[in-house]
Structure formats: structure tokens, C-alpha cells
Amino acid sequence: MKRQEKIFQLALHLIPNVGFKMWKELISEFNTATDLFTNLQELRHLKKYKDIYEYIIKKTFVEDAEALLLKHEKENIQVISFFDEEYPYRLKQIPNAPCFLYKNGNLDLNNKNFVAIIGTRSSSRDAEKLVKKVVEGLKNYNIVIVSGMAYGVDILAHKYSLVNEIDTLGIVAGDVKKIYPQYHRPVCREIIASGGAMISESPLGTVAENFLFPARNRIIAGCSDVVVVVEAGKKSGAIITANCANEYDREVFAIPGSIFAETSVGCNELIKNNKAHLLTCAEDIVEMMNWEQDSCKKNLPKENNFENLDSDSRSIVETIKKYPEISLDEIFDKTNINSAKLSAILLELEMENIVETLPGDRYRLV
DSSP, X not given: OOHHHHHHHHHHHHSTTOOHHHHHHHHHHTSSHHHHHHOHHHHHTOGGGHHHHHHHTTOHHHHHHHHHHHHHHHTTOEEEETTSTTSOTTGGGSTXXXXXXXXXXXXXXXXXXXXXXXXXXXXXXXXXXHHHHHHHHHTTSOEEEEXXXXXXXXXXXXXXXXXXXXXXEEEOSXXXXXOSSGGGHHHHHHHHHTTOEEEESSOTTOOXXXXXXXXXXXXXXXXXXXXXXXXXXXXXHHHXXXXXXXXXXXXXXXXXXXXXXXXXXXXXXXXXXXXXXXXXXXXXXXXXXXXXXXXXXOOOOOOOOOTTOOHHHHHHHHHHHHSXXXXXXXXXXXXXXXXXXXXXXXXXXXXXXXXXXXXXXXXXXX
16 A cells, blocks of 8 residues: 555544544545545535544644654554555454554464464463463464463463464554553563564554453454453453454354352353353364364474573572472572563573463463
């Protein structure tokens, strides 16, 4: 798409009360946003767009759009219009698709099978095992793991994707660079470096406020072929996402749990009400979707190699070995390694499949 056309599309999107339906309708009616902005007399005679005409003749929205596009170009953030080829074709199928996506990273959003793995922020030890099992079971099926970069199940899905060298896509509520929560920014950088991406419908500078998260959830559902709910309360973001996925005719799977566990109530009800298939292993998804293995991938386990670690990394490993399930604060106290450096090394050790994170910021050796 030509740059000027994108600027005009952005300008139209910035006008108050122009939602996706009207935005798409106007561009389609005039063939392009460029034609819309350069044929104002024709627009003036269309009474239903009278307010739009009044906004456009002020020209300030075009200037704002150009500045917005330039800001993202300088930060190497791709601005993807609904009318761009790069826009996810699955997301185009939903009725309330975003007009624009802002993407940090080089991941192709169209050429693989996309599986969303979502769940509660207060995940259990079992949830960690389940996420690990599902991700490992899917790694030979040409997939991208999708999640929302939140605490709990979401970040586990991203981390185990990285460990298994699977592309992963983080869909966030705010700025694609200033990821919320801040603690997960090192994981974000690892995702980008490994060929994954972050996307949002919100431009740079947007704070991840509460009302943006339900809207984010529809994008997770819309971008995915399959949505897997690992643990979820009765009223949670994961259930919102699962309901969206059902509306969009996506396949939903849920892992059942104890009837006494609050974090299993949502999953059990999805299964009970025929809104999700019962999931026990990755093969359940593969069989339902009729996916074939990627012959180029080899299911080889990684080996731990402590010999090549530097002194700080070795100190951390030895500390975790001596004090299993040790907390982040305790590691800091016992190693005296700078907190920022400590977090970076722990992330690297996770990527190397040497340590793994437990709920409550605790660590143990794999």
C-alpha cells in the first residue's frame, strides 16, 4: 500500500465516532481513502456523512496521521491496515476487526497454524505442566503459539514456545514496546529476537488500561485457528476469549480440573455446555484439526550444558540446585548479582532449558 493512502486511512480512523464498520464502508464506497479525501465535494453531498465531512475539511487529522505513521516508522514498528496483505486473514473474518494493527517483529501473521493458549493469571503447578505438555506436543506441526503476555498461563505459553523453538505471538492491550507487565519485557525481547512478534490495535504511547483487555481478547480469538483454555475462573478474560472464539467459529479446547478448584470452574463449564472440546493432550488438537507434521522439524530434546556457563550463570544454577524452588528474592540475596542482570540471566537459562519458573517467581532446575 502506498504511504499516502495509509496516512489517509489513519486520518479517517482518528476521526471521532468512526468505528470499523463506518471506516471500512467509507473507504470501500470511494474505492480508496485517497479518493475520499481528495473528492470532498462528493462526500459533502452524502447527508449521512455530514459530520465526517466537517471533520475532514479541518485537515488536522491528516497531519496527526502523518505524525503517527512517522513515529512508528522511526521505532521500526509496522503499521498494518485492514486492507494490507500482511493483515491476518483470520482476523478479517470477524465482524469487529481492528482497522489497524501495530506490529513489533518480523513474524508472518498468515503462513502457519495459530494456537492460542490462555488462562488464569494465578496459575497452579499443574497448569505449568499442562502448558509444557501441550506446547511440546505441538512443536512439530508448523504452529505459532499465541497468548497475551499476562502473568500465569499466558507467559508460560510464551516461555515454553521459546524453549521449544516455536514462533510465538504476543497480543497486547497497549504499547507493543512498553509491554505490561513490565516484568515480562525481557521475554518480549527474546520473542522478537527469535522471529516472533508483538501486536496491538493501540499505537505507541497507549497505556494498557483495564477497558483495553476485553478488546484485546477478541483479537487473540480472531487471530487463532484453535483456542486452548488451561485454567480459568468462571468470570475471567480467558472465558471472554473462549466465548469470542465460539462466536468466530474457532475450535475451542479446555482442560478439565477439580470441581473444588476455582481456577477450573470456567474450563469445566465450557466443556459441560459444549463450548469446548475436552483436552488431555496435544494429539486431541492435531486430530481435530487434521494437521500433518512438519517433516523439517526434529523432535530432539535439548541437553543441559553447565560447562559452558559463565561464572554468574553457574553461580545461579548452583544456588537453585542447592535450594530447590527458590524465590527470585532469595537468589538475589544469595548471589549478590545485580537485579536486572539476574533477571536477564534467569531468562537465558530458561531459554536453554536449564531452569524453569514456578508460580510466585520461584525457580528450579529442569
